[in-house]
Amino acid sequence: MNQTRQHIPPSCMDDQDSESLPVDEAIERVCTQIEPVVSYEQVALRSALGRILTEDIYSQIDVPGHTNSAMDGFAIRGADIPTDGQRTLTIIGTAWAGRPYKGHVGSGECARIMTGAPLPAGTDTVVILEHAEVEGDVIRISAENQPGQNVRAAGEDIARGDLVLRAGQRLLPAQLGLLASLGIGEVKVRRRLRVAFFSTGDELCSVGEPLMEGGVYDSNRYTLHGMLIRLGADTIDMGVVRDEPEALEQALLQAADCADAIITSGGVSMGEADFVKASLSRLGEVGFWKIAVKPGRPFAFGQIKDAWFFGLPGNPVSVMVTFYVLVQPALKRLMGEHDASPLTLRMPCLSKLKKRPGRMEYQRGVMTLNKQGQLVVDKTGPQGSGILTSMAAANCFIVLPMESRSIEPGAEVEVLPFSNLV
Ligand code: AMP
Ligand code: MG
Numbered sequence: 001m002n003q004t005r006q007h008i009p010p011s012c013m014d015d016q017d018s019e020s021l022p023v024d025e026a027i028e029r030v031c032t033q034i035e036p037v038v039s040y041e042q043v044a045l046r047s048a049l050g051r052i053l054t055e056d057i058y059s060q061i062d063v064p065g066h067t068n069s070a071m072d073g074f075a076i077r078g079a080d081i082p083t084d085g086q087r088t089l090t091i092i093g094t095a096w097a098g099r100p101y102k103g104h105v106g107s108g109e110c111a112r113i114m115t116g117a118p119l120p121a122g123t124d125t126v127v128i129l130e131h132a133e134v135e136g137d138v139i140r141i142s143a144e145n146q147p148g149q150n151v152r153a154a155g156e157d158i159a160r161g162d163l164v165l166r167a168g169q170r171l172l173p174a175q176l177g178l179l180a181s182l183g184i185g186e187v188k189v190r191r192r193l194r195v196a197f198f199s200t201g202d203e204l205c206s207v208g209e210p211l212m213e214g215g216v217y218d219s220n221r222y223t224l225h226g227m228l229i230r231l232g233a234d235t236i237d238m239g240v241v242r243d244e245p246e247a248l249e250q251a252l253l254q255a256a257d258c259a260d261a262i263i264t265s266g267g268v269s270m271g272e273a274d275f276v277k278a279s280l281s282r283l284g285e286v287g288f289w290k291i292a293v294k295p296g297r298p299f300a301f302g303q304i305k306d307a308w309f310f311g312l313p314g315n316p317v318s319v320m321v322t323f324y325v326l327v328q329p330a331l332k333r334l335m336g337e338h339d340a341s342p343l344t345l346r347m348p349c350l351s352k353l354k355k356r357p358g359r360m361e362y363q364r365g366v367m368t369l370n371k372q373g374q375l376v377v378d379k380t381g382p383q384g385s386g387i388l389t390s391m392a393a394a395n396c397f398i399v400l401p402m403e404s405r406s407i408e409p410g411a412e413v414e415v416l417p418f419s420n421l422v
Pocket of ligand 2: 266267
């Protein structure tokens with residue numbers, strides 16, 4: 001492995017740095033090393049929610065299974081629609097959803113039909129209730145109707161043999177419904193990822209403990225927990241590990257024994273990285289990278305035994321941004337998910353955004369519709385990498401490219417709406 005580009009850990013402050021890896025390149029480098037976990041399990045449909053399919057799914061049936069009515073009305077023969085004026089048809093029966101009309105409908109005849117009922121033999125068209133004048137057991141229809149209208153053809157949604165879902169698809173509610181509509185009750189999905197994580201720092205206190213002097217409550221384990229659960233991983237929360245090489249090494253080895261991936265926060269920035277680096281170099285192959293991203297920048301990536309290791313910076317917003325941008329695609333790849341590029345939007349930004357060229361910035365924004373019905377975005381307040389309130393108030397990242405300078409009010413910016421991860 002050859003990710004070590006620079007031995008001196010970077011500072012968070014300098015923007016221009018030719019040694020820093022652009023974000024896209026970093027994602028590419030991480031993802032090309034990772035292969036999806038191989039094992040899978042067969043689970044019942046409900047348990048498959050949020051899981052990643054390992055097999056292509058082909059339909060064994062037509063959906064809908066029979067040609068049926070899209071509306072309540074009368075099933076008729078298209079040829080019986082008059083060319084002008086009106087025509088009278090005799091009602092000879094009723095077709096219900098689940099209770100088809102068994103008879104044959106001839107010329108000059110029709111059958112009452114309910115939405116979803118199979119079209120009776122002889123018919124190919126449905127006249128909706130509102131367009132038929134009913135009088136006793138006859139109806140009058142006009143030339144306004146079109147042959148074939150209001151009919152859903154057998155196999156119109158899915159034909160037997162069609163490829164319906166591909167391996168690598170995450171199963172969300174619509175996909176569960178789709179599988180159920182094919183009568184499929186069990187599917188093969190990749191096994192869940194096990195992700196261990198811990199925070200490093202002598203200053204950290206866990207929730208529930210009294211805050212010691214100079215102490216900081218550990219929030220990173222909570223944001224990481226939330227994002228990992230939403231990603232569909234099994235989590236192993238290993239708590240806070242002190243800034244001591246033995247404690248760190250022990251925690252990393254323990255994590256590597258039980259997890260597919262290990263995420264740590266803190267201890268990779270200037271002044272701290274040396275002992276982390278020393279520990280990691282004894283345990284596995286880990287590179288310290290400088291990523292041209294703000295917030296973020298210092299990032300460690302590599303392998304400890306069979307587990308992938310992601311060392312994130314300590315600042316709470318940096319943790320969320322680097323997880324979102326770098327770790328998320330890597331874990332998706334590891335879980336075998338085919339990941340489409342995220343949808344980004346362009347819209348005017350209401351206020352000035354300060355930026356110096358050199359790093360890609362993920363500022364926290366809130367999108368709204370203005371009075372003219374146009375989407376606009378604004379920053380959520382101070383953008384410091386430790387300011388979690390700006391993250392909590394946000395519904396998107398405002399993504400500013402590396403070379404961009406400050407943005408003036410009203411200028412268009414690229415916006416990355418949060419997926420359901422944060
Ligand atoms: P570090 O990357 O370890 O130098 O940490 C950078 C900053 O983030 C410091 O102000 C830390 O106190 C803070 N920090 C580190 N880890 C956490 C955490 N788990 N929760 C909250 N703040 C943290
Ligand atoms: Mg620290």
